[in-house]
Structure formats: structure tokens, C-alpha cells
Amino acid sequence: MTRERASLSRELPQSVLRTGTDARLLAEVIARGRVTRAELATATGISKPTVSESVRRLVEAALLDATGPAETGRRGRVGTFYELGTAAGWVLAVVLDQSGVRARSADLAGVIRHEHTRPPGKPGDSAAVVSGLRAVVQHAQEAIGPERGPLRAVAVSVANPVAPGSREVVALPGSPFPEGLVSPAEVLAAVTGAPVLVDNDVNLAALAEHRSGGAAGADSFAYLHIGAGLGVGLYLGDRLVRGAHGLAGEIGYLPGAGADTLAGELSAAGFGRNDVDAVLNLLSANESTARSRAIGTLSAGIARAVASVTAVVDPGLVLLGGPVGTHPALLEPVRAAVAARSPAPVRLDHGVLGALAPAHGALHLALEHATAAAVRAAG
Structure with a gap:
């Protein structure tokens, strides 16, 4: 020694x-x-x-x-x-967004033991979100059973910002997921005594890319989600930047061209919450004027967001994520648009975990909390 x-x-x-x-x-x-x-x-x-x-x-x-x-x-x-240990315990990772409620159970080694999905309710139906969230946790506990030991943590990914201290979901005007403005900890108190950890889906996607994806080993990077909503997960000095109110990275509120916000501009152009599937189909279609116009509009909007982030914090890497952001038709046009706007070279690529990035991040969060707590209790 x-x-x-x-x-x-x-x-x-x-x-x-x-x-x-x-x-x-x-x-x-x-x-x-x-x-x-x-x-x-x-x-x-x-x-x-x-x-x-x-x-x-x-x-x-x-x-x-x-x-x-x-x-x-x-x-x-x-x-x-x-x-x-076979009875060492297990964790549950839950993703709560516009597509419904999805849950993954895993042992403390991260091996998936069970998966369950609940379809979404109608837009704005918070009661459906609450019942779906409770149902997937109850279903997981019944499916896993007592032989694997206690449920040690539940990590919930929410498609809304989350306050850093209270871990409560933050309501913002124009949220693409207003029905998700619930408190997962309160909702699940009646069905489990396990700690409930809550975070924003983009932050958790960035965590996953940092732990085991395209940003592994990077001490500064930005993860830019483009889907039903817009957001950035930002790591600086190997730490996630949340902001005082959990609103760091809410790039949808950046000024737009001819609209109040960037999100408003893209929504007005047909790239809003209810247009994701149509946009993906358009980007995957054969060459057409409409496809070229969509690529140009999206690339310009994404490039403004990337340029804003890089001008302020200068990350070493920018990853594009989310169902729209990871479409292969956008990468090169966005690179070209960013190069025309940014004062310095920007290393820009796709995230490697795709649409499952928030689920991977929630699992990482649950496992890190569960193993740390279990070891403290053992000592």
C-alpha cells in the first residue's frame, strides 16, 4: 500500500x-x-x-x-x-411517453428478466397514464415473484422536464406530453415501497449514450433529441447539466424563424407532436420535392439548435437522437448546415441506442441506485 x-x-x-x-x-x-x-x-x-x-x-x-x-x-x-445471488434483488425501468408505458425488469447484473407494455390513452388523458403506470409495476412484481429478492428501485423516464431537487414533473406551456404531468412517486406509492427515481427522457437517453453508447468516454457532449418534442441532454466535465429548475436543454423554446419558438416553427411546418410517423414516412420515401423540402426545413432548425448549444458550451461531441433525429437522411444535411453556422468544427453523429436510449438510461439509473443502496445496507 x-x-x-x-x-x-x-x-x-x-x-x-x-x-x-x-x-x-x-x-x-x-x-x-x-x-x-x-x-x-x-x-x-x-x-x-x-x-x-x-x-x-x-x-x-x-x-x-x-x-x-x-x-x-x-x-x-x-x-x-x-x-x-439469485435473491439479490431486481430493478424496474419504466418509460412514460406519447407511445404508452413500457417497462423492463432486470436483475442487478442488468440482465432483462421481463418486459411489459401498455398502449397510450387519448391525448390529454392523465388517468390512462396513471392506470398504465400502476399496471406495469404490478405486472412486473407478479411476473418476477419473490424468489429473486426485493424490488430495489424503479426508475421512470418521463417526456417532460423534471425538477432536480423534488424530482417532480415540471409543467411547461406547449408540452407535447401534457397527460404526463403526473407524480410517478405518488402514483406508485400504493403499489410498491421501492424508491422511485424520476428523470427527463432526454437526460436519461444522454446518460445511456454516456455509459454504453456513442458518447462512452466523452467528458463533454450534447445529446439532441428530435421527435414529438425537442430537447438536449448536456454533459460538461463528465456531469449532466440540469439547470436550477430542470429546464437546461429545453431548446424547443429557442427563438424560431417567423415564429415565437423553434418548436412552434417546426410544428407550423408540419413537424409537431402528431406528425412524427408522417415525417418518418416522408423522410424514407423516394426522392421528391416534398422530401427535399422536409429535409431542408428540419436540417435548418436542427442546425440552429446545435449552433446555439455549441456557441455557448462548445461540447466535444454532438449526438442526434430521437425517432426523427436518428433518421439517416438527416445526418449529412445537418452536418453541412451546422458547418455553415458554427464558428468552430463540430463533431456530429447519431446516437447508437436509437429509440431505446431512454429505457437504457432508466435501467442504468435504477441499477446504480440499487447496487449502491444494497452495498451500504450490507456494510
């Missing part, structure tokens, strides 16, 4: 050190699938006695299972292997 690490060990409370060790070893087991204590010590550099104590705590907390002795691959050596 270096002097710096030894000094740090003396300064930190033992409970903090135990939690850090447990979290690291649990992550290592999840990554490897099945491993011995000796292999954990070798892989992490943590002493064998410390590894043994940590594994004991994790087994007692049902986070790990001892799967019995087996050959280690070294002559004459037999070791006990450990893997993620």
Missing part, C-alpha cells in the same frame, strides 16, 4: 472503506459472472483477508451466492466460486 493510500485509509471511517470495498468486489463479480476470492484479490489488488471479509458480508446480505467448490484451473487447487 502506498503512503497516500495508507493515509487515506487512516482518515476515512471504516464503514466507508468497507462500503467501497464491497461495491468494488460486487461489481467485479457481476462483470466476471463467476469468480473465486483468490481471483478477486488478484484482479482488484485488495488483500485476501479483506476480500474474504467483504465476500462474507455480501453473502450474508444475499448479494452473492457461494456456488460450491470447483476446479480453479491451477493444478491441485480447488476454490469456492461466487456469483450474483
Whole structure:
């Protein structure tokens, strides 16, 4: 142990050190699938006695299972292997938007165990959103059953802004999803005691691209969603920027050309909430005047949004996301339009997770919260 690490060990409370060790070893087991204590010590550099104590705590907390002795691959050596506990618990990721309610259940390794979908109600029908949200959580709990342990977190992606402190959905004029102005935590209080984590769909899509998508390894990038609504998820210095009221990235409210806002301009041109499928069909059609006009209008609007973001924060990467933003017909025209407007070169590409990005982000959020809380409880 270096002097710096030894000094740090003396300064930190033992409970903090135990939690850090447990979290690291649990992550290592999840990554490897099945491993011995000796292999954990070798892989992490943590002493064998410390590894043994940590594994004991994790087994007692049902986070790990001892799967019995087996050959280690070294002559004459037999070791006990450990893997993620079958009753370690699970998480639920829910996406709430104009297309309905979609839920994914996963174990703490992120392996999907169950999926369920509820169709949308009529536009403006908040009661349908509430009943759909409760139904998917109840259905998931019944489908998973008690043998996999407790439901440790529910993460809900909402197609509306979310206040950073309270995690309440924020009402804005002209919202493309007004029926989604509900409180998921209050709605689900009657059906689960698990923590309910709520965030904006664009922020969660950016989180997913940052963790395992097109922005992996980037410490500054912008994720631009173009679909029924417009929004930007912005990472600076490896941290998501939310703003004081959760409204950072609401680019639909940027000034438009000949309209009050950019969103209003695009909606007036036929690219609003109820036009997404028609726009996608138009972009995929054979060459036509209408298709060329649509590409030109969309590219110009998207380029103004990108230029505004890059002029203020200068991210190292801009990803286009959402059902319209990821259409292949738009990438090169947007690149050309941005190059004509931006004072500096802009690295611009598509996100790689497509329409499932918010679902992936909600799952990342739920897993990170659940494993951290489970390890703290084990210590």
C-alpha cells in the first residue's frame, strides 16, 4: 500500500472503506459472472483477508451466492466460486411517453428478466397514464415473484422536464406530453415501497449514450433529441447539466424563424407532436420535392439548435437522437448546415441506442441506485 493510500485509509471511517470495498468486489463479480476470492484479490489488488471479509458480508446480505467448490484451473487447487445471488434483488425501468408505458425488469447484473407494455390513452388523458403506470409495476412484481429478492428501485423516464431537487414533473406551456404531468412517486406509492427515481427522457437517453453508447468516454457532449418534442441532454466535465429548475436543454423554446419558438416553427411546418410517423414516412420515401423540402426545413432548425448549444458550451461531441433525429437522411444535411453556422468544427453523429436510449438510461439509473443502496445496507 502506498503512503497516500495508507493515509487515506487512516482518515476515512471504516464503514466507508468497507462500503467501497464491497461495491468494488460486487461489481467485479457481476462483470466476471463467476469468480473465486483468490481471483478477486488478484484482479482488484485488495488483500485476501479483506476480500474474504467483504465476500462474507455480501453473502450474508444475499448479494452473492457461494456456488460450491470447483476446479480453479491451477493444478491441485480447488476454490469456492461466487456469483450474483439469485435473491439479490431486481430493478424496474419504466418509460412514460406519447407511445404508452413500457417497462423492463432486470436483475442487478442488468440482465432483462421481463418486459411489459401498455398502449397510450387519448391525448390529454392523465388517468390512462396513471392506470398504465400502476399496471406495469404490478405486472412486473407478479411476473418476477419473490424468489429473486426485493424490488430495489424503479426508475421512470418521463417526456417532460423534471425538477432536480423534488424530482417532480415540471409543467411547461406547449408540452407535447401534457397527460404526463403526473407524480410517478405518488402514483406508485400504493403499489410498491421501492424508491422511485424520476428523470427527463432526454437526460436519461444522454446518460445511456454516456455509459454504453456513442458518447462512452466523452467528458463533454450534447445529446439532441428530435421527435414529438425537442430537447438536449448536456454533459460538461463528465456531469449532466440540469439547470436550477430542470429546464437546461429545453431548446424547443429557442427563438424560431417567423415564429415565437423553434418548436412552434417546426410544428407550423408540419413537424409537431402528431406528425412524427408522417415525417418518418416522408423522410424514407423516394426522392421528391416534398422530401427535399422536409429535409431542408428540419436540417435548418436542427442546425440552429446545435449552433446555439455549441456557441455557448462548445461540447466535444454532438449526438442526434430521437425517432426523427436518428433518421439517416438527416445526418449529412445537418452536418453541412451546422458547418455553415458554427464558428468552430463540430463533431456530429447519431446516437447508437436509437429509440431505446431512454429505457437504457432508466435501467442504468435504477441499477446504480440499487447496487449502491444494497452495498451500504450490507456494510
